[in-house]
Amino acid sequence: MVEMDPTNRIGQGTPSPPEPPDGYGEPRLFEYSTPVLLIASIPLFLLAAYGFGWLLWQIQGPEVFAALFGVTETGDSTVIVLDLIDVGLPLVAALFVTVVVHELIHGTVMRYYGQDVTYGVHPAMGSFYAAAFGQFQRREQLFPIGLAPLVSITVVATPLLAVPVPVIAVTAYLVLLVNTTGAVGDLYVVWRLQRMPEGTLLYDVDLRHMYVFEPLDVEE
Template identity: 55%
Template sequence: MSESAVSRVDTTEPSETPPEPEGYAAPSEFSYPTVVLVVGAGLLGVASTVALVVLLSAVHGPEAFASVYEMTTDGDTMTFAMDLTAIIVPFVVALVVTTVVHEALHGAAFAHYGYDVSYGVIPSMGAFYTAVFGQFQKREELLRVGLAPLVVITAVCVPLLAVPVPVVAITAAFVLILNTSGAIGDLYATWRLARMPPGTLMYDVDIRHSYVYEPLE
């Protein structure tokens, strides 16, 4: 299952324990460490913001942020004015687009491999999710599913940074920042899965309970 910086740490018992497939060891529960996700998302957000500000400045020069702020000089007095609308509107658009497209790409990747996909939201966590409940998921497929939004959205938005229309370039930058920092859960899951043996399976009982099955041989 893919989640954007969502922790599954929970003390409740799952309503149904998944069966053990033949040839596999007893399952171990898979969980996301909250601290790692929060700190990781913050670091990715800061790093991507700095990198994109530098990149936009290099590509567009001072005009990159001309729609965001204006600096005027009158003698020895310098006035700095910022247009919050020019920041808030692209950010809100980027937030909506990133959330919808990110989860849709996970869903499309799951569907490509023949899984029945579920979408939902966890109000208490303020998070959306794309999941495959009650189905054994192959490690090799999950590696691709997990990275699909990061790869596709990055590939689409990076060229948009060069568009000579500030609002387009800035919106694309916001999408990249939000998608990169929000992919921390996907990156963590991918890192964990990459360290497991080929043939490993994952099984999601519900949004809070997932299990990993490693082959005996």
């Protein structure tokens, strides 16, 4: 059973959750731990950068980077110039895949489980979102919902590292890098979910407030 901080109980100014379903205890507020997410994102980024970068290098060789970097010999020095256009376009494409397609995959799996999905943009957080507001979601359903974008995009983008067109291969690499690092929040939720009892329900009131309802008949 998850131990939640008592300060996470419902307080003044916090949107109210619905009444607990039969057989469930009082709701508790689920919150992301910003320090944990920031710390976890660093090794996740390094692992993705090295792992997929090594794979790209093994498949394509150093030639794949020739389209991105210009090398100029000036006397006793070597100047390496990054082509912002050639790098910028793949990066924009990678961000689009991560921000938009990532959330579309979340929403597709939610719909598979019969949930009404709301898509939108949260300017303050600088992100798109897919959410099932005002609906109970079973813990067991949230595992595939949370992991689907990471798994799906990785499966599709990894073979593209072998495409003999540098801009496509590099774009695929950036997609893998951004998507894997950006999945830190999904991985955090999955980690928290696996510590909760089977049958636990979660309920999103809005983007910042999710409640956890644990069954009363859980064996201690």
